[in-house]
Amino acid sequence: MSSKYNFIEHIEKGYVTKGEYITMGAAMYEGETVTDAYVKIPLKTLNRHGLIAGATGTGKTKTLQVLAENLSDKGIPVLLMDLKGDLSGLAQPSPGHPKIDERHAKIGFPFEAKNFPIEVLSLSDQDGVRLRATVSEFGPVLLSRILDLSETQSGIVAVIFKYCDDNKMPLLDLKDFKKVLQYATNEGKKEFQEAYGRISTASTGAILRKIIELEQQGADLFFGETSFEVDDLTRIDENGRGYINIIRLTDIQDRPKLFSTFMLSLLAEIYETFPEQGDSGRPELVLFIDEAHLIFKQASRALLDQIESIVKLIRSKGIGLYFVTQNPTDIPEAVLGQLGLKIQHALRAFTAKDRKAIKLTAENYPDSEYYDTTEVLTSLGIGEALISALDEKGRPTPLAATMLRAPMSRMDVLTPKELRQVIDNSRLIGKYNEEIDRESAYEMLNEKIKKAEALEEEERAERVKEEKKYARSSSRKSTRQNPIIKVLTSATFIRSIFGILKKVIK
Numbered sequence: 470m471s472s473k474y475n476f477i478e479h480i481e482k483g484y485v486t487k488g489e490y491i492t493m494g495a496a497m498y499e500g501e502t503v504t505d506a507y508v509k510i511p512l513k514t515l516n517r518h519g520l521i522a523g524a525t526g527t528g529k530t531k532t533l534q535v536l537a538e539n540l541s542d543k544g545i546p547v548l549l550m551d552l553k554g555d556l557s558g559l560a561q562p563s564p565g566h567p568k569i570d571e572r573h574a575k576i577g578f579p580f581e582a583k584n585f586p587i588e589v590l591s592l593s594d595q596d597g598v599r600l601r602a603t604v605s606e607f608g609p610v611l612l613s614r615i616l617d618l619s620e621t622q623s624g625i626v627a628v629i630f631k632y633c634d635d636n637k638m639p640l641l642d643l644k645d646f647k648k649v650l651q652y653a654t655n656e657g658k659k660e661f662q663e664a665y666g667r668i669s670t671a672s673t674g675a676i677l678r679k680i681i682e683l684e685q686q687g688a689d690l691f692f693g694e695t696s697f698e699v700d701d702l703t704r705i706d707e708n709g710r711g712y713i714n715i716i717r718l719t720d721i722q723d724r725p726k727l728f729s730t731f732m733l734s735l736l737a738e739i740y741e742t743f744p745e746q747g748d749s750g751r752p753e754l755v756l757f758i759d760e761a762h763l764i765f766k767q768a769s770r771a772l773l774d775q776i777e778s779i780v781k782l783i784r785s786k787g788i789g790l791y792f793v794t795q796n797p798t799d800i801p802e803a804v805l806g807q808l809g810l811k812i813q814h815a816l817r818a819f820t821a822k823d824r825k826a827i828k829l830t831a832e833n834y835p836d837s838e839y840y841d842t843t844e845v846l847t848s849l850g851i852g853e854a855l856i857s858a859l860d861e862k863g864r865p866t867p868l869a870a871t872m873l874r875a876p877m878s879r880m881d882v883l884t885p886k887e888l889r890q891v892i893d894n895s896r897l898i899g900k901y902n903e904e905i906d907r908e909s910a911y912e913m914l915n916e917k918i919k920k921a922e923a924l925e926e927e928e929r930a931e932r933v934k935e936e937k938k939y940a941r942s943s944s945r946k947s948t949r950q951n952p953i954i955k956v957l958t959s960a961t962f963i964r965s966i967f968g969i970l971k972k973v974i975k
Contacts, residue, residue, distance in 0.1 A: 473498055476839055480506045483867035486860070488513055488750055491539040493812075493856060494873040495576040498839065500848075502872045504577035510810060512543060514859040516752040516784045518807055519791045520800065522830075523814020528852045529793055530555060532812055533757050534876040536791070537713050540755055541585045546703045546711035550732075552760040554719040558879030560587045560891055569875045572852070576872055583877040586706040589892055590716045592731055593690050596888070597717055598897040600697045602734050604640040605630075611737055614775050615730050616679040622672050628665045629653065635664075638910040642692040643680055645910035650677055656918050686724035691731060694905040699739050701897060703754055725766040732764055736779045739788055746787030753787035761792035762799035777803045797830050805833070809859040815849035837868040845870055 480496045480503070490509040495502050523529050530553070537547045537559065549556050562582040563569070573580040591597035604612065609630045613623035629649050633640050640646055653661045654670045661668055704712045721727050739754070746753060758764065764776065780790060792800055792808070796816070800808075811833065818824045831842040834857050845855060852873050858866045883891065892898065 472839075473503070477503055477506050479839070479867055480508070480869055483860070484509045484858075484869070486511045488861060489543060491515075491536065491543070492578065492874065493535070494871045495578070497853065497870040497872055502575040504575070507578070508856050508858075508869050508871045510858050511861045512545070512751040513861050514809055514863070515540075515545075515755060516746070516787050516789045517809030517859055517863075518780060518784060518789055519810030519812070520797060520805070520808045521757075521791060521793045521812045521814075522795065522797050522799075523854065524795060524817045526851070527814035527849070528854070528873065529814055530759070531852065531876055531880060532814070532854065532873060533759065533791075533793055534559065534878065534880070535874060536755075537757065538583070538585055538877050540752075541711045541713050542583075543751070544705055544709050544711050545752055546705070546714070546754050548702055548714045548754065548756045549716065550718055550756075550758045550760075551715050552718045552721075552763070554717065555882055556715050557587070557589065557883040557888060557891075558881045559585045559713050559715070560883060561879040561887065563875070563877055563879055572872065572875055576874060578874055580875060581877055585878055586708075586710055586712050587891060588704075588712050588714045588895060588897060589888065590714055592716065592718065592727070593687060593720050595717050595720060596892050598697075598895060599901050600716065600731070601691060601693050601901070602696050602738070603694060604642060604646050604692055605633075606696060606738070607734055611733060611775070615726075615733060616676065616683065618676060618679065621669075622676050625650075625653075625668055625672050625676060628661075628668065632661065632665065633910055636913075638913050639907075641694055641907075641909040642911075643684055643689055647677060647680060648911045648914050650680075652914050652918070656921065657914075683726055683730065686727040687721065688727050688730060691727065694907070695901050695903070697901060699735070699742050701900075702739075725763045728763050732758065733775060733779075736776075736783060736790075740779060740783050740786060743786040743788065745785055749787060751787075752789045755789040755791065757791045757793060759793045761794040765799065765801060773801055773803075777801070777807075780804050780807050796826055797833055798826055809863075811855075811857045813846065813855040815851075815853070816846050818847050835865050835868050840868060840870060842868065 476496075476498045484507065486509050489512040491512070493508045493510060495504060496506040496508055497503065498506075521529050521532050533549070534556065537549060537556075540547050551557070562584045565580075565582055569580055589597040590600055592600050607615075609623070609627040613626050616622075616626075618626065629646065630640065632638075632653070633649060638645075638649070640649070650673050653668050654673050658668075702712075702714050706712060718728065743753060765773065783790065791810075792804075794800065797805060797811075797813070813830065813834070816823070816827050816830060818827055827843055827846050831846060834842050834855060836842075840855075842855070849855070849870065852875070854871055854873060856866075856869050856871045860866050882888075
């Protein structure tokens with residue numbers, strides 16, 4: 470039996486699945502596509518997280534698109550982080566192309582053009598369903614980690630939250646938090662010291678500077694009401710297909726702090742909200758994080774620990790996380806070790822550093838008697854990738870160089886008119902896009918300070934009034950004459966004295 474037949478048997482045996490699955494494409498042997506040697510990913514393992522990596526222009530986004538389409542078709546909702554703005558085309562069917570037909574003929578897999586139900590979301594002023602969260606929902610621990618605060622500063626943040634809880638003051642946005650922080654060391658200094666201990670002005674100043682830094686990246690648009698409910702990410706359309714939720718992030722690429730803040734709050738909310746899934750055989754929601762290195766860029770150790778914890782725990786809720794980036798080395802090792810599916814597109818070896826990175830990348834994949842992994846990594850074409858997944862028993866599948874199927878939807882963005890139509894048809898716009906600024910800590914403290922100042926002014930006016938009254942009283946006492954002196958100095962008395970003197974003289 471030839472080596473090719475051994476290879477086919479090797480692939481077919483490794484990727485056999487009894488349950489539902491997604492067909493990614495056909496395996497390649499010595500550079501040629503092997504028709505019908507399909508590479509299948511079991512739905513059961515898609516909550517084990519994954520990685521899509523490769524150099525710019527090698528097809529990462531199209532692979533993401535293929536996965537999102539097939540998940541939607543299986544009734545599994547998807548959340549996509551679209552930092553480059555090129556995923557909205559999922560709402561329109563592919564126009565087709567001779568190269569697509571040629572690719573699918575090689576794969577031995579029929580091509581079908583389809584559109585998919587999408588929801589356009591936004592963190593900023595861009596059109597789409599607004600994503601917001603309140604400061605209270607973040608909680609003191611997560612907020613402190615995002616701000617990269619010291620232990621002492623984190624303690625102050627905890628006190629601020631406790632004070633607001635005790636006094637029924639909602640912390641909705643950063644304006645609220647800053648107001649309480651300033652109040653703690655100014656007008657409310659005595660109140661805080663009596664109830665919670667002394668708070669250092671140096672520490673509150675440092676926290677305030679960190680908040681301002683976050684605000685400068687646009688976080689003031691994110692914090693507030695109406696808070697987004699993560700259950701709305703799991704909607705199914707009338708045809709039983711999962712919604713593909715696309716978050717437009719093109720205007721925050723250069724604001725990693727805001728991106729990290731949003732991602733952590735979202736993952737934390739999903740973890741808190743979703744019930745334990747158990748072994749259901751399919752994920753509840755799959756998230757794709759494009760340009761994933763932005764999450765880890767400038768992240769503190771505490772922040773990385775939080776991400777690692779969530780990645781480890783969230784799969785029990787039926788949530789799959791997929792990181793899309795240029796190189797696996799962009800992802801911390803602790804996170805990389807948790808990823809069950811790895812789809813590696815071509816890497817380019819232009820420098821000694823690149824060659825070293827390729828060797829490290831090759832070590833992340835199972836050994837194969839059919840591939841020199843390091844060599845294959847630099848020779849893959851566009852739309853081709855090395856795939857290593859998990860089978861239904863959680864075992865790594867054989868490494869397979871794969872010619873990937875083409876996306877069924879448009880591989881381009883929507884026109885402004887098409888995008889407007891999608892947004893206008895959204896059922897979530899009315900729920901989340903009305904800005905609400907109800908009374909919260911900022912207004913309540915301002916009112917409290919105003920009343921305190923009014924009372925102080927009233928007391929001051931009363932003191933002034935009493936002082937004036939006392940002054941007038943003292944003045945009257947000092948000018949009041951003794952009755953005897955009054956008689957002696959009166960004009961009648963003086964005239965009488967002079968009259969007596971005149972008589973005596975005479």
